[in-house]
Amino acid sequence: MEDLGAVVWPPEPVRTGRLVLRESEVRDRAAFIELLASSEVYAYLGGPRPRDELEREMPGAPERWPGSFVVELDGSMIGQILLRRATGHRRPAAAGKVDLGYLFLPRAWGFGYAAEACAAALGWLAGALPGEPVVLTTQSANVGSMRLAAKLGFTEVERFEAWGAEQWLGMRSPVTPSN
Secondary structure, three states: OEOOOOOOOOOOOEEOOOEEEEOOOHHHHHHHHHHHOOOOOOOOOOOOOOHHHHHHHOOOOOOOOOOEEEEEEOOEEEEEEEEEEOOOOOOOOOOOOEEEEEEEOHHHOOOOHHHHHHHHHHHHHHHHOOOOOEEEEEEOOOHHHHHHHHHOOOEEEEEEEEOOEEEEEEEEOOOOOOO
16 A cells, blocks of 8 residues: 555644544554554454554554544544555555545444544545545445445445455545536
């Protein structure tokens, strides 16, 4: 995966009714470790990383790169939105397109935060890179992710086997103004 190239980064924080999408900060390190070490979060992503390994390897300030937003609620990180250029993707339909990924702490599940944050990130992307189609890949068994993909306007392109499970690839076409 590559970053978003010519996009000016970091942008001003993106604000929704309840959330702020912003660049990572030193204060987010513990939440990143919690996120990456969570067996619930990584149930469909190949399993969590060992907490002690993360504690050792994660820099004091979590890595910053264009397209990586921390999702903040009431001053604390609850998740991450990732927008990256899909290069070397396993599926030709996704190659070169912007890929949407997201991770949220289990305590933030079930409140609509992922839909709100992803919609805000997609809105930001539409302003930064007008006309860009976006892809999303998830395990078809991940019911919550499948529901979120549909709510965000992604439609199925294909299903395929990878990492020992059926994967779902969806695409969201850019919104075009009507004449």
